[in-house]
Amino acid sequence: MQAVILAAGEGTRLRPLTRSRPKALVPVANTPILKYVIDALLANGIREIIVVVGYRKEHVIRYLTESDLPVRVVVQENQLGTGHALRCAEPYLHDRFLLLAGDNYIDAASIARIKGERNAVLVTDHPNPTNFGVVVARDGLVREIKEKPDTPTGFIVSTGVYALDRSFFRYTVGQEIPDALQAMIRDGGRVVPVQAVDWQDAVNPWDLLEMNTKLLPRIDAKRAGTISRSSKLYGLIRIGKGTEIGPNTYIHGPVVIGEDCKIGPNCVILPNTSIGSRVTIDPLSYVAHSLVMDDVVIGSHSRIIDAVVGEACRLADHTATWTAGAVLEREGRFQKASFGAVLGDRVRSAPFTILKNCIVGNDVTIEAGNTTVTGVIPDDAVVI
Amino acid sequence: MCGIVGYIGFRSAADVIVEGLQKLEYRGYDSFGVATSNPHLAVYKCEGKISEKFEKARELHGSIGVGHTRWATHGVPSDRNAHPHLDCTGRIAVVHNGIIENYSALTRELKERGHTFLSETDTEVVAHLIEEAYDGDLRAAVAQAITHLKGSYALLVTAEGHEEIVAARDSSPLVLGIGDQELFAASDVTPLIGYTERVVYLDDGDLATLDREGWHVYHHGTPVKRAIEHVDWDVETVRKGGFPHYMLKEIFEQPKVFYDTFHGITPESLPERYRRPSEITVVACGSSYHAGLVFKYLCESTCRIPVRAELGSEFKYFTPPLKGIVMVITQSGETADTLAALKKAKAYNCPTLAITNVLGSTVTRIADHTLYMRAGPEISVAATKSFVAQLAVLMQLVNLMSPKSGLSGSLERANSAIDEVLLQDIGRAVEICRPAEHLFYVGRGLFYPIALEGALKMKEISYIHAEGYAAGELKHGPFALLSEETPVVALCSPGDTYSIMLSNIKEMKARKAPIIGIGARGDRELIDIVDVFLPIPESHELVQLIATSVLLQQLAYQTAVALGRDVDQPRNLAKSVTVE
Numbered sequence: 001m002q003a004v005i006l007a008a009g010e011g012t013r014l015r016p017l018t019r020s021r022p023k024a025l026v027p028v029a030n031t032p033i034l035k036y037v038i039d040a041l042l043a044n045g046i047r048e049i050i051v052v053v054g055y056r057k058e059h060v061i062r063y064l065t066e067s068d069l070p071v072r073v074v075v076q077e078n079q080l081g082t083g084h085a086l087r088c089a090e091p092y093l094h095d096r097f098l099l100l101a102g103d104n105y106i107d108a109a110s111i112a113r114i115k116g117e118r119n120a121v122l123v124t125d126h127p128n129p130t131n132f133g134v135v136v137a138r139d140g141l142v143r144e145i146k147e148k149p150d151t152p153t154g155f156i157v158s159t160g161v162y163a164l165d166r167s168f169f170r171y172t173v174g175q176e177i178p179d180a181l182q183a184m185i186r187d188g189g190r191v192v193p194v195q196a197v198d199w200q201d202a203v204n205p206w207d208l209l210e211m212n213t214k215l216l217p218r219i220d221a222k223r224a225g226t227i228s229r230s231s232k233l234y235g236l237i238r239i240g241k242g243t244e245i246g247p248n249t250y251i252h253g254p255v256v257i258g259e260d261c262k263i264g265p266n267c268v269i270l271p272n273t274s275i276g277s278r279v280t281i282d283p284l285s286y287v288a289h290s291l292v293m294d295d296v297v298i299g300s301h302s303r304i305i306d307a308v309v310g311e312a313c314r315l316a317d318h319t320a321t322w323t324a325g326a327v328l329e330r331e332g333r334f335q336k337a338s339f340g341a342v343l344g345d346r347v348r349s350a351p352f353t354i355l356k357n358c359i360v361g362n363d364v365t366i367e368a369g370n371t372t373v374t375g376v377i378p379d380d381a382v383v384i
Numbered sequence: 385m386c387g388i389v390g391y392i393g394f395r396s397a398a399d400v401i402v403e404g405l406q407k408l409e410y411r412g413y414d415s416f417g418v419a420t421s422n423p424h425l426a427v428y429k430c431e432g433k434i435s436e437k438f439e440k441a442r443e444l445h446g447s448i449g450v451g452h453t454r455w456a457t458h459g460v461p462s463d464r465n466a467h468p469h470l471d472c473t474g475r476i477a478v479v480h481n482g483i484i485e486n487y488s489a490l491t492r493e494l495k496e497r498g499h500t501f502l503s504e505t506d507t508e509v510v511a512h513l514i515e516e517a518y519d520g521d522l523r524a525a526v527a528q529a530i531t532h533l534k535g536s537y538a539l540l541v542t543a544e545g546h547e548e549i550v551a552a553r554d555s556s557p558l559v560l561g562i563g564d565q566e567l568f569a570a571s572d573v574t575p576l577i578g579y580t581e582r583v584v585y586l587d588d589g590d591l592a593t594l595d596r597e598g599w600h601v602y603h604h605g606t607p608v609k610r611a612i613e614h615v616d617w618d619v620e621t622v623r624k625g626g627f628p629h630y631m632l633k634e635i636f637e638q639p640k641v642f643y644d645t646f647h648g649i650t651p652e653s654l655p656e657r658y659r660r661p662s663e664i665t666v667v668a669c670g671s672s673y674h675a676g677l678v679f680k681y682l683c684e685s686t687c688r689i690p691v692r693a694e695l696g697s698e699f700k701y702f703t704p705p706l707k708g709i710v711m712v713i714t715q716s717g718e719t720a721d722t723l724a725a726l727k728k729a730k731a732y733n734c735p736t737l738a739i740t741n742v743l744g745s746t747v748t749r750i751a752d753h754t755l756y757m758r759a760g761p762e763i764s765v766a767a768t769k770s771f772v773a774q775l776a777v778l779m780q781l782v783n784l785m786s787p788k789s790g791l792s793g794s795l796e797r798a799n800s801a802i803d804e805v806l807l808q809d810i811g812r813a814v815e816i817c818r819p820a821e822h823l824f825y826v827g828r829g830l831f832y833p834i835a836l837e838g839a840l841k842m843k844e845i846s847y848i849h850a851e852g853y854a855a856g857e858l859k860h861g862p863f864a865l866l867s868e869e870t871p872v873v874a875l876c877s878p879g880d881t882y883s884i885m886l887s888n889i890k891e892m893k894a895r896k897a898p899i900i901g902i903g904a905r906g907d908r909e910l911i912d913i914v915d916v917f918l919p920i921p922e923s924h925e926l927v928q929l930i931a932t933s934v935l936l937q938q939l940a941y942q943t944a945v946a947l948g949r950d951v952d953q954p955r956n957l958a959k960s961v962t963v964e
Contacts, residue, residue: 001611019807020803020804020807042587045610045611047585047611047613048613048614048615053626056807057626058627058632058636058806059636061625061626061627061633061636062633062636062637064625064626065625065626065627065633066640068556068557070557070559070585072626073625073626075626094614260647278643278797278799294800295797295799295800297797311800311803312797312800312803312804345804346800346804346921363905
C-alpha cells in the first residue's frame with residue numbers, strides 16, 4: 001500500500017511559528033508532527049510513503065534525510081493548493097493509496113481502520129466544526145463535505161485522511177481535496193466515513209500547548225545526560241544525551257528535554273513541558289505547561305507558564321508570562337483564547353519583561369526592560 | 385554512517401557487492417571489505433576508497449557474500465579495522481552499520497572468556513558473540529547474540545558451511561531486495577537498483593534469513609510476514625534524499641556541522657605544547673587556505689601569536705624559515721601539496737598539527753597531532769560544510785589558546801545564526817550575478833578571506849569570473865575594471881572597518897557598479913547605498929563571519945543553478961587534489 005503525505009503548505013494560521021518551517025515540522029513533545037504521521041503509517045506496515053514538500057522544502061528534506069526515514073520526496077514548486085500537491089505525486093502512485101495531512105497528528109489505530117477501505121474519509125467529532133470540513137453522512141455513506149461552514153450542521157468533521165484510488169485524479173484538476181471529493185460524490189462515487197481513534201490538529205499556535213499535553217504521556221522514559229544527585233525528578237521524564245541538570249532542580253513529568261541542554265541549578269520544571277535541544281535555562285527559573293523549541297535561552301528568575309517559545313529566543317532574566325484571556329485580532333479574525341505567550345523564532349527580550357497573553361512575531365526585540373507586552377506584535381518589530 | 389550489502393544468488397557475489405558498495409560510497413568511503421563463502425570463507429579488506437581499489441575484491445569467488453564501506457567511528461580506517469570482522473575460528477563474517485554502545489564492556493567480558501580481538505572496532509564483539517552462541521544454527525546464534533547489544537545496528541552475517549545470510553536491524557536502516565533466484569540486503573535501495581524493483585523494508589527488532597529457498601523474517605523470535613514493496617527510484621535521488629544537489633544538502637547540514645565540530649574539540653583535544661607556540665605556520669590549499677587566513681587574522685589579534693598562512697604548492701618549493709608549529713588543513717587528508725608541505729615541516733623538526741575531516745587519512749599518520757572536523761562525508765566538489773567545520777575547529781583552537789577571549793560563549797549559538805541565514809530569499813542578488821561576466825568580492829580584516837572564499841565558490845560552480853579583494857586594494861588597480869557590468873559583493877559588517885567600508889562602497893557606486901551589500905540586519909545606512917541588501921543576524925563578529933560565508937555559498941549555488949551548471953561536478957575539477 002502507498003501513502004501520500006502533504007507537507008507543502010505553510011499552515012498560515014500557526015504564524016508566527018511557520019516562518020522558519022512548515023506546520024508539519026513544528027515540534028510537539030520534541031517530535032515534528034510529520035514524524036507522528038510517518039510513524040503511524042510505518043506501524044501499519046505501509047512503507048511506500050511519498051511526502052510532498054513545498055514551503056521551506058529544504059528544511060523538510062533535511063529533517064527526513066537526517067532521520068534516515070524511508071520516504072520518497074516530491075517537490076511542489078508553487079503552492080497551488082492541495083489538489084495540485086497530490087497531483088505532483090501522481091506519477092508514483094499505482095492504484096490505491098492513503099492521503100494524509102503532514103501537519104495533523106494521527107495514531108496508528110486510525111490508519112488501521114481506514115487502510116482496508118477503497119474510498120473513505122476518516123472523520124471525528126470536534127467541538128469547533130467551523131474550522132474544518134463538516135461531513136454529512138447518511139446510510140453509511142458520505143453525502144456532502146462542507147468546508148469551514150459558518151453555520152455547521154453537525155459536529156462530525158473530516159480529519160483530512162482519505163483512502164483513495166487513482167480514479168480520484170479525475171476530480172483534482174484545479175480543486176482542493178475536499179472539493180474534489182465532493183465532486184466525486186456528486187458523480188456517484190461511494191465514500192465511506194470511518195471514525196478516527198485519535199486525531200489532533202492545532203489550528204492556532206496556542207493549541208499546540210494542548211496537543212503537547214496530550215502527546216507527552218506517550219514519550220519513552222529514558223534519561224541520558226548528567227543529572228545532579230541533589231535534583232529531584234518525578235514521573236515520566238525523557239532527557240536527551242549531553243544535557244546537564246544542575247543541583248536542586250525539581251522536575252515533575254510528563255516532561256521531555258532534548259540534547260545538550262543546560263538546566264539549573266535551582267530550577268523547577270513542571271508537567272506538560274517540552275524543552276528542545278541546546279536550550280539553556282538559568283538558575284531559579286520556573287517553566288510549566290510550555291513548549292520551548294531548540295536553542296532557546298531563558299534567563300534566571302524567569303517564570304514561563306502556558307507559553308510557546310520559538311527557536312533561538314533569548315529571554316533575559318526575570319522574564320515572566322502572565323496567563324490571561326483577551327480578544328486578539330489575527331489576520332482579520334477576532335479570537336479569544338487564554339494562554340501566557342506565543343513567541344516566534346529569535347525573539348529577544350530585555351530583563352523584567354512581562355508577556356501577558358501576547359503573540360510576539362519572529363525576530364522581535366523587546367528593548368525596554370520592565371515592559372508588559374500584550375496583544376499581537378508583528379514580525380521584526382522593536383518594542384521600546 | 386557506513387554502508388552494507390549482502391548477496392545470495394547465481395551471480396558472482398563479489399561483483400554485485402563491489403558495485404553495490406560503490407553506490408553506497410556516499411555513506412562513507414575510508415575503507416571497505418568483502419567476504420564471500422565458496423564454501424570456505426574468503427575475505428578481502430582494504431583501506432581506501434572502493435571506487436579506486438576494488439580490483440582485488442572482485443577476484444573473490446562464490447555466489448554468497450557480504451560487504452561494507454566504512455566511515456570510521458571506532459578505530460581508525462585501516463585494513464585491520466575494515467569490515468567484515470571474523471570470529472576466532474575465522475568461520476563467521478559480520479558486517480555492521482551503526483554503533484554498539486556497550487562494546488567496551490562486552491569486549492572485556494569476551495576477552496576474559498578467551499576471545500582474541502584483532503581490531504579496535506565495536507563490530508568485532510558481534511562476531512565473537514555469535515561464535516559463542518553458535519551450535520550449527522546460524523539464525524539462532526545471531527538471535528542470541530543481538531540480545532546482548534545496546535545501541536544501533538544493521539547486521540549481515542554469513543558463515544562457512546551455510547548457504548545463507550542472516551540480517552538483523554535495530555535503529556539502522558536495512559532493506560532486502562527480492563530478485564528472481566537471488567536475494568539482496570543493503571543499507572538502502574541503491575545497490576539493488578538495476579537488479580530488482582521488489583524490496584522489503586525491515587523493522588526495528590527484525591531478523592531475516594536469506595537462503596537458496598527464499599527469505600523469512602522473524603520479529604523478536606516470532607515468524608512474521610513483511611510486505612514486498614515496489615521501488616522505481618534512481619540511485620541519485622535516493623542518495624540526495626530529495627535535495628536537487630549534494631551541495632544544497634551539504635549547505636543545509638551546516639548548522640549541525642558547526643555545532644558538532646565546535647563542541648567536538650575540547651581542552652583535552654589539544655596537548656599543552658600546542659597552546660603557546662612562538663609562531664604558527666598554516667599550510668593549506670583552496671578553501672582550506674581561506675580558512676587558514678581567517679585563523680591568521682583571528683589568532684594574531686586575539687592570542688598575539690604571529691601566524692603565517694602559506695599555500696601548499698608554494699610552501700613545498702619555497703619553504704620560509706620555520707619556527708614554532710606547522711599546522712596543515714585538508715578536508716580529505718590526502719591533498720598532495722599539503723602532504724608534501726607537511727613532510728617538509730617534519731624534516732625541519734617542527735611540531736605538526738593537522739586539521740582534517742577523514743579519520744585515519746594519510747595526513748593523520750604523518751602529523752604529530754590531529755584535530756577532526758565533524759562534517760561527515762562531503763560529496764560536492766565545492767567545499768561548503770567542510771569550510772564551516774574548519775572555521776569551527778580554528779575558532780575553538782583560538783579559544784583554547786586564549787581562554788579569556790570568551791569566544792566559546794559567543795560562538796555557542798552560531799548554529800541558529802546559520803539556520804537564520806538559510807531562510808533568506810536571495811533571488812534579487814542572484815538576478816544581478818547571473819548575467820555578469822565578472823564579479824568582485826570585497827571585504828576587510830576577517831572578512832577579506834571570506835570574500836576570497838565567496839569568489840572561489842562562485843567561479844568554481846557558476847564559471848563566472850569572480851575575484852576577491854581586500855577592499856583597500858581595489859584602488860591599486862582593479863578599480864580600473866569597475867563599470868555597470870561588474871557587480872560587486874561588498875561585505876560590510878559592523879566593526880572597526882565599517883565606516884571605511886562604507887566609503888569604499890560609495891566610491892564603487894560612483895563608478896556605477898551594481899552593489900550587493902551584506903551587513904547587519906537593520907543597517908539603514910548600508911541599505912540606502914547598495915542595490916541589493918542581504919542582512920545577516922546582528923551578533924558577534926565571528927558569528928557574522930560564518931553567516932556571511934553561508935550566504936555567499938547560497939549566492940554561488942543559486943546563481944549556478946540559474947545558469948544551469950552542473951553544480952556537484954563542475955568542469956575540470958576534482959574533489960580532492962591528490963596530484964601536484
